Amino acid sequence: MAGSTGFLTTHVLDTARGVPAAGIRVTLHRLTGMGRDWLAEMVTNDDGRTESPILPEESFAPGSYELEFDVGQYLNRLEIETGNPRFLDIVPIRFGISDADVHYHVPLLVSPYGYATYRGS
Template identity: 60%
Template sequence: MGRLTTHVLDTAKGCPAAGIRIELHRFGNGHDDMVAEAVTNADGRTDKPMLEGASFKPGQYQLVFHAGDYLDASGAELPDPKFLDQVVIRFGISDGQAHYHVPLLLSPFGYSTYRGS
C-alpha cells in the first residue's frame, strides 16, 4: 500500500528539526485542498505518514513547511524579513502503491529535497 512520509534536517546545526508545522495539499479540478497537517517530532519526522491507505492517490501535491518559527528559535542571526519562511515543495505521485519520501534539508539561507525511500 502506498504512503507519503517526510522529515526535516537542520543542515546548519547537523540535527533533526523538531516543531516544524507541515501542511499537505492536493491539487485537482481547479482546487487546492489541504488533506493533512502534522508537526515534526524530536527526530524531525512526523509521527505517522502524511498520506496513506485509501487517501493515497496519484496526483499533484504540495508540502508546505512552516520553517520560519523554527529558524527564529534556532539562534541563527536572521535578517528581517527572513530569507526563508515557508518552504513549498510541489511534486507528483504517479504510483499509488509506492512509498514516496520527500525530506527537507534546511538551513537559514537554503534548502534541498529529493525523493527518498
C-alpha cells in the first residue's frame, strides 16, 4: 500500500556509555517468501538517529522487515574489546508492520554484551 501516511524511523542508544550511538550503519530489508529485498542503508548521526525516515511514506507498506545494525564496526571504532570473535557484530531485528497509516519507531539499545528493542513512537 505505497503512498500511505505511515513511516519507519530508528535510532541507536549506547546504554553502556549513556550516549547516542553515532556512526552506526543501519540496513533495512523487506522479507519475502523468497528471501530479503534491500530497501535502504543509512548511518546514524550524532543524535544516534538517521537523518530521515529509513522507510518514508512513499515506500511504506505492511509486511515483514529486518533492520540490521552494524554494532561491531561501532565497537571497533571505539576500541572496545569483546573477544575474538566479537560477541556482538551485526544485530538484526525482525518485525512486522500491520498498519500502513501509523508511524513505526524501532530503536536499538546496545552495549558491548547485549541489546534490546521495543516499538516506540
